[in-house]
Amino acid sequence: MATIRCASDAGVTGCSEDVALSRRGLLIxxxxxxxxxxxxxxxxxxxxxxxxxxxxxxGGLDGLSLxxxxxxxxxxxxxxxxxxPVSGEGAGLPLDGFFTLNGAMPMLHALxxxxxxxxxxxxASPYRGRSHFDAQDVLESGLGGGGKATDGWLNRALAGxxxxxxxxxxxxxxxxxxxxxxxxxxxxxLTWTPPAYRLPFRADTIARITDLYGQTxxxxxxxxxxxxxxxxxxxxxLDPKAGLxxxxxxxxxxxxxxxxxxxxxxxxxxxxxxxxxxxxVDGWDTHANEGAVKGLLANRLAGLDAAIKAFADGMGPAWxxxxxxxxxxxxxxxxxxxxxxxxxxxxTTALLLGGAVKGGRVVADWPGLSQKALxxxxxxxxxxxxxxxxxxxxxxxxxIPQGVLAGKVFPDSASAAALGGLIG
Amino acid sequence: MPPHxxxxxxxRFGLGPRPGxxxxxxxxxxxxxxxxxxxxxxxxxxxxxxxPSHVTFEATRTAQKQxxxxxxxxxxAAKDAAQATPEAAPMVSADMAAQPPMAPMAKAATPVPxxxxxxxxxxxxxxxxxxxxxxxxxxxxxxxxxxxxxWSNHFCVSITKGQVxxxxxxxxxxAIRPHVLGGFGAMLKAVEQHPAMLIYLDQAQSxxxxxxxxxxxxxxxxxxxxxxILELHTIGVDGGYGQEDVTNLARILTGWGIGGLxxxxxxxxxxxxxxxRHEPGAWTVAGKRFxxxxxxxxxxxxxxxxxxxxxxxxxxxxxxxxxxxxxxPPALVDKLERSFRETDGDLGQLAKALVTAxxxxxxxxxxxxxxxxxxxxxARGLGIASPPGEMLRLAAALGQPLWQPPGPKGWPDADDxxxxxxxxxxxxxxxxxxxxxxxKSADPRELAADLFGEQLxxxxxxxxxxxxxxxxxxxLLVMSPEFQRR
Numbered sequence: 035m036a037t038i039r040c041a042s043d044a045g046v047t048g049c050s051e052d053v054a055l056s057r058r059g060l061l062i063x064x065x066x067x068x069x070x071x072x073x074x075x076x077x078x079x080x081x082x083x084x085x086x087x088x089x090x091x092x093g094g095l096d097g098l099s100l101x102x103x104x105x106x107x108x109x110x111x112x113x114x115x116x117x118x119p120v121s122g123e124g125a126g127l128p129l130d131g132f133f134t135l136n137g138a139m140p141m142l143h144a145l146x147x148x149x150x151x152x153x154x155x156x157x158a159s160p161y162r163g164r165s166h167f168d169a170q171d172v173l174e175s176g177l178g179g180g181g182k183a184t185d186g187w188l189n190r191a192l193a194g195x196x197x198x199x200x201x202x203x204x205x206x207x208x209x210x211x212x213x214x215x216x217x218x219x220x221x222x223x224l225t226w227t228p229p230a231y232r233l234p235f236r237a238d239t240i241a242r243i244t245d246l247y248g249q250t251x252x253x254x255x256x257x258x259x260x261x262x263x264x265x266x267x268x269x270x271x272l273d274p275k276a277g278l279x280x281x282x283x284x285x286x287x288x289x290x291x292x293x294x295x296x297x298x299x300x301x302x303x304x305x306x307x308x309x310x311x312x313x314x315v316d317g318w319d320t321h322a323n324e325g326a327v328k329g330l331l332a333n334r335l336a337g338l339d340a341a342i343k344a345f346a347d348g349m350g351p352a353w354x355x356x357x358x359x360x361x362x363x364x365x366x367x368x369x370x371x372x373x374x375x376x377x378x379x380x381x382t383t384a385l386l387l388g389g390a391v392k393g394g395r396v397v398a399d400w401p402g403l404s405q406k407a408l409x410x411x412x413x414x415x416x417x418x419x420x421x422x423x424x425x426x427x428x429x430x431x432x433x434i435p436q437g438v439l440a441g442k443v444f445p446d447s448a449s450a451a452a453l454g455g456l457i458g
Numbered sequence: 459m460p461p462h463x464x465x466x467x468x469x470r471f472g473l474g475p476r477p478g479x480x481x482x483x484x485x486x487x488x489x490x491x492x493x494x495x496x497x498x499x500x501x502x503x504x505x506x507x508x509x510p511s512h513v514t515f516e517a518t519r520t521a522q523k524q525x526x527x528x529x530x531x532x533x534x535a536a537k538d539a540a541q542a543t544p545e546a547a548p549m550v551s552a553d554m555a556a557q558p559p560m561a562p563m564a565k566a567a568t569p570v571p572x573x574x575x576x577x578x579x580x581x582x583x584x585x586x587x588x589x590x591x592x593x594x595x596x597x598x599x600x601x602x603x604x605x606x607x608x609w610s611n612h613f614c615v616s617i618t619k620g621q622v623x624x625x626x627x628x629x630x631x632x633a634i635r636p637h638v639l640g641g642f643g644a645m646l647k648a649v650e651q652h653p654a655m656l657i658y659l660d661q662a663q664s665x666x667x668x669x670x671x672x673x674x675x676x677x678x679x680x681x682x683x684x685x686x687i688l689e690l691h692t693i694g695v696d697g698g699y700g701q702e703d704v705t706n707l708a709r710i711l712t713g714w715g716i717g718g719l720x721x722x723x724x725x726x727x728x729x730x731x732x733x734x735r736h737e738p739g740a741w742t743v744a745g746k747r748f749x750x751x752x753x754x755x756x757x758x759x760x761x762x763x764x765x766x767x768x769x770x771x772x773x774x775x776x777x778x779x780x781x782x783x784x785x786x787p788p789a790l791v792d793k794l795e796r797s798f799r800e801t802d803g804d805l806g807q808l809a810k811a812l813v814t815a816x817x818x819x820x821x822x823x824x825x826x827x828x829x830x831x832x833x834x835x836x837a838r839g840l841g842i843a844s845p846p847g848e849m850l851r852l853a854a855a856l857g858q859p860l861w862q863p864p865g866p867k868g869w870p871d872a873d874d875x876x877x878x879x880x881x882x883x884x885x886x887x888x889x890x891x892x893x894x895x896x897x898k899s900a901d902p903r904e905l906a907a908d909l910f911g912e913q914l915x916x917x918x919x920x921x922x923x924x925x926x927x928x929x930x931x932x933x934l935l936v937m938s939p940e941f942q943r944r
Contacts, residue, residue, distance in 0.1 A: 251943075
């Protein structure tokens, strides 16, 4: 059982009805209808009932390993062992000849072939620093940067959605214990918290604590290592499915992510339910032993692919009216570092999936990877402001007027004109 | 590397920094700690909604009587029913017996609760625990609260023993808090005469074999309290006493009990001396002979034990182990011992002696936070205002349920007592939960700098800064040695 509750900027106590959602996702209880009956059947003209799910990939996804520019003459030598090979074992899935898709994502590839997946490359937010927190703030706030953001662009978009004739404003949906900044704000947001079964700790967090104790406190290091070992033994005894993708933790967070994706599909397909949702997935900060072909990143991408499939399957026919947007705060260095990983970079990929997407394409104003072309001599240079993509989707998919987008949702975005032709 | 004085003030002598604390006290960290000793009244927990122990005691006793009457009536009714209708089930289950008799006039709307005495005790416990946690979370005089926690653990009781559940909080408010900056002898007397202690260590049942009551009944001495007074509360296990001292102190303490516990009706729920249960005679304890002067014998004996040289040594060492480490600097223990002896056990002076000793400011942070203190530090540092019940469950989940120590010796206090692998791992779970409660817009980099200032180590600062998300940064901050040790 999980509970849903209303949330607003003031906290998560906006309304008191707790709605029961069984593990199979069936909504039960009269409160459900009472809660959602206010929603417009179809907020904009026509028979379309558009849905939008925004997925924030936190940590800085390496776009060059997701959609690798194998046609770029500098790619293989910059990336060395980390580069997706052109052919043979670990070779990617073909996209357009220039780019190849990471082999861990067959579902995404199938969508691409059905023209339901669009890959945008060399994309970045206006942020040019290298701090995760600050970069996530800029990406999610939709602002030009600077100052601490208190609300997100998706929430402001919700507030700006056309709702002619509807009794109440549409609500958003956050699939997380903590509402992600991107959908935080004055417009009401329902939150769904994953069922409180004990999830295993994230391998990445364990590694960071182990590293910290290793440098500072041998006694804590020893106790912590022993505690984690006990956990691991118990986990492998009690739950044979633990570690979906092996020992390095690739599969771990995705049990939670897949559950959230399934829940998102349930809510977004519920008659009269919310149509705009957001969730975030950690674990893309691949500083060491990135394993783009086989290993850490490949496993995480496989998990992401499984969650995409779970969501697409769950949407059923409504998939045709759906856009899933996957964005990350920044990319990673073009060149590998000394530990077979990559450090914080700048431009990267953004993904658009769904039946409403004009897919089967890689859209990129490719800057090249020559030393001269790299941003600050180290990162894939940004050639597209992510806000132009967001403005394109919000306008063409949700019908939010460009004036509202330019004025209220992305107030500092004059330099980033809406990118058309993404939907349809 | 010696710790930073500001960190010593807020961690070793505090309950962990709150945002702003490190900056606010940076000018005079020692002065900040000493100021908390200025006013003994600040140690009191003044909350009008908390009942004195005798009130809770009496309410519980009244409820017990009502429950007993209801049970008796139910049994009588069942017996009558069984006689009237022989085919009816002759056995009455315990559950049924607890129900009111099914008389026609019984009001369905006001059922008699199954366990009202238990409920009174539980509610008192919850309210006391919540008030205590809230004080710890918000107090600027954290050192004073640390002293309360130290003495409360030194003279611990456990809520697992019947009535004590309802009295443990009041015990701390009535017998510990008024004396943390006062005399050790006064605290000792208040503690040993408090109903919670008299119940916890069985003193209320002890009867002098040659007293009036003892000669009528086949009952006698209970040495439990007497033994723990010598072994734990005063001169200590190696302080130089034998079985004869234990037995004699037990004899001297006979007659110490609680009004209303037996048949007596005066002084209900308060300390009561019953001469009829008091063992006559003169007895020797720790080398000194005490003539029988009734209740005054025991009081004189306690006063003597409070001044015993071994008590000074025992307390000095325990104090230093608690605040500094397992292996406290011998010079510091000597200073504390001298202070205790020369001031006749003035606990305010003892605390001052600790805070003014240079050794207390130079020793490294050796102790892992006990779970209760960890939950308090979390609430203070991260500004979590969760219901205290939730924070208290945290401490319990990590192995330290409030007022429920493993025995009369209290919670262990070695540097690594709380360094077990599973509990340390569980702290990560709690850190993740806490982080999700604060993760909204708090910046862990700013918080780390705010809470720990110059004491923040480079590895911790880097780990927090490089975290993938704010939430993870917060988790790393909470798990850092800066947060976990004092």
